[in-house]
Amino acid sequence: MTFAALQRELDERAAQGLLRQRRTLDTPQTPHIVVDGKPYLAFSSNDYLGLANHPQLIAALQQGAAAWGVGAGAAHLVNGHFTPHHQLEQSLAAFVGKPAALLFSTGYMANLGVVQALVGKDDTVFADKLNHASLNDAMLLSRANVQRYRHGDMAQLDNLLAKKQSGRKLVITDAVFSMDGDIAPLPELLALCEKHDAWLLVDDAHSFGVLGKQGRGSLSHFGLKSPRIILMGTLGKAAGVSGAFVAAEQVVIDTLVNQARSYVYTTATPPALSVVLLASLQLIEQGDTSRTHLQRLVALLRKGLSDLPWQLMPSDTAIQPLLIGDNKQALTLSEGLRERGIWVGAIRPPTVPHGTARLRITLSAAHTEADVQRLIEALHALAC
Ligand SMILES: *Cc1c(COP(=O)(O)O)cnc(C)c1O
Numbered sequence: 001m002t003f004a005a006l007q008r009e010l011d012e013r014a015a016q017g018l019l020r021q022r023r024t025l026d027t028p029q030t031p032h033i034v035v036d037g038k039p040y041l042a043f044s045s046n047d048y049l050g051l052a053n054h055p056q057l058i059a060a061l062q063q064g065a066a067a068w069g070v071g072a073g074a075a076h077l078v079n080g081h082f083t084p085h086h087q088l089e090q091s092l093a094a095f096v097g098k099p100a101a102l103l104f105s106t107g108y109m110a111n112l113g114v115v116q117a118l119v120g121k122d123d124t125v126f127a128d129k130l131n132h133a134s135l136n137d138a139m140l141l142s143r144a145n146v147q148r149y150r151h152g153d154m155a156q157l158d159n160l161l162a163k164k165q166s167g168r169k170l171v172i173t174d175a176v177f178s179m180d181g182d183i184a185p186l187p188e189l190l191a192l193c194e195k196h197d198a199w200l201l202v203d204d205a206h207s208f209g210v211l212g213k214q215g216r217g218s219l220s221h222f223g224l225k226s227p228r229i230i231l232m233g234t235l236g237k238a239a240g241v242s243g244a245f246v247a248a249e250q251v252v253i254d255t256l257v258n259q260a261r262s263y264v265y266t267t268a269t270p271p272a273l274s275v276v277l278l279a280s281l282q283l284i285e286q287g288d289t290s291r292t293h294l295q296r297l298v299a300l301l302r303k304g305l306s307d308l309p310w311q312l313m314p315s316d317t318a319i320q321p322l323l324i325g326d327n328k329q330a331l332t333l334s335e336g337l338r339e340r341g342i343w344v345g346a347i348r349p350p351t352v353p354h355g356t357a358r359l360r361i362t363l364s365a366a367h368t369e370a371d372v373q374r375l376i377e378a379l380h381a382l383a384c
Contacts, residue, residue: 017327018348028053031367033343041371042343043361048210048318049290050366051240051283057276064275072268076103077257080268088274089245091281096208096217096231098247102256105269107205107234107244108134112141113260114201114232114246115172119144123168126160126198128152130180133351135172135203144170151177154188161196169198175218176206179352179360181315183211186222193228201230209238210318215284215291239280243269290365294318297363297372304376308383313358321347321358322379330357333382340378 013019026034029052033042051057064084074080085103093101104110115138119125125139130151139146145167149157161169171193173184186202193200204217212220217233219225227249235243246256256263301320305312313321324330327348334346337359348357363372 017331031364031371035343038341040338040341040343041374043363043367043375044343044345045364046206046237046362047240047366048206048238048294048362048364049215049240049284049287050364051238051280054240054280054283056283057240057279060276060279061272064272065270068271068275070272071270074268075264075266076268077264082268082271082274084271084274084278085268088277088281091278092233092245093247095281095285096204096219096233096247097225098231098249100250100253101245101247102253102260102263103269103274104244104246104260104263105266106242107203107232107236108137109262109266110232110234110244110246111135111138111203113256113262114230115139115144115170116142116261117256117259118142118199118201118230118252119168119170121145122166123170124164126157126169126171128173128177128184130177131172131174132178132203132205135174135201139172152182152185154185154192157189158192158195161192161198164196169193169196170201171198172201172203174203174205176204176211176317176319178206178319179321179347179358180313181206181317181319181321182313183207183218183221183317186218186224190224190226190229194226199228199230200226201232204231204233205237206317206319208233208235209284209287210291210294215287235277235280239277239284241276241280242273243277287365294363294365297365297367297369300369300372301361301363301376304372305379308379310383318363320361320363322361323356323358325355325357327357330359333359336382337375337378340381342375342378344375 023035029045029047033040072080089101111134119142121143124145126147129148147160207218209215211218230248232246235241310322313323330346337344344359344361347360
């Protein structure tokens with residue numbers, strides 16, 4: 001038993017400024033959190049609409065538990081598929097404009113399940129280099145051939161797709177890149193998929209609830225409608241709860257029910273969560289005021305940080321990363337903010353490429369303009 005080797009690896013990480021540690025929140029997820037007994041103004045959650053602690057959703061969870069208990073007790077294919085799950089799937093499909101949808105326990109599992117169910121060793125997956133880790137893991141697990149294209153490089157993707165003559169082709173991409181905040185060129189991606197007869201898997205983790213008409217996500221944002229597109233949306237970010245869904249043609253959903261191992265071999269989420277998510281979906285649909293406020297905060301932040309020695313990365317979304325470069329400098333800045341009572345995470349490799357450590361600032365409709373102003377002032381103070 002050589003635990004000493006594990007310790008050496010951890011020490012090595014620490015020396016490179018790469019050790020990860022958890023902090024414990026003593027309060028619910030809102031912009032004002034208490035961590036280890038100290039209050040902070042936080043800019044690091046993905047709770048973009050401020051729904052994670054919404055009173056109507058808390059009430060819905062209580063009602064859901066009273067009506068359906070706390071556990072599903074079995075996998076969906078055994079006897080763990082409940083009426084609220086079913087209603088939520090139908091509502092989600094209609095909301096994003098697809099014929100059918102399927103719930104998964106997490107976005108990570110949804111991505112693993114879809115890719116593994118749709119492609120295998122005779123097939124090829126084409127992936128943007130900055131895709132989320134779950135998509136990267138999914139393509140490895142699927143055993144398909146993997147072709148990664150430079151971030152947003154449509155010419156390279158076109159070439160790679162043209163070279164593949166046999167097997168299925170699946171292009172996979174984040175819609176909003178999770179660590180960069182930029183939006184994938186989905187119309188161009190779809191055009192290439194049409195040209196080369198490929199499927200397109202779009203990961204809407206950071207767009208569902210935020211982008212598009214009434215928060216319907218990236219497809220609505222671009223006005224895209226195609227049976228080729230398979231949409232994966234997560235329900236633990238803007239939706240404020242937990243879980244994920246895949247929306248697609250009925251035949252794709254039926255295939256997932258039969259083949260997606262991360263769907264088949266796991267206990268269904270508590271039906272009470274689907275009750276909450278149905279309520280959350282209504283709040284998302286009615287949330288134009290929140291989305292407009294969020295856009296205003298994005299503009300305010302970008303204007304306020306335009307003269308710092310570090311650059312905000314090009315992004316119009318709620319994810320506003322400040323590029324620092326060096327791991328330790330990113331950590332030092334994050335700690336400097338913390339001393340000023342502000343919580344922003346330092347994102348380092350391997351989550352982002354080497355030399356691109358950053359402060360990942362995320363905004364939420366629950367922030368006020370004064371909150372954003374406080375962050376702007378603190379970063380200016382640290383820049384001197
Ligand atoms: C968060 C995230 C996921 C995983 O979703 P979970 O529900 O948290 O497991 C998948 N893809 C992207 C792009 C994400 O940001």
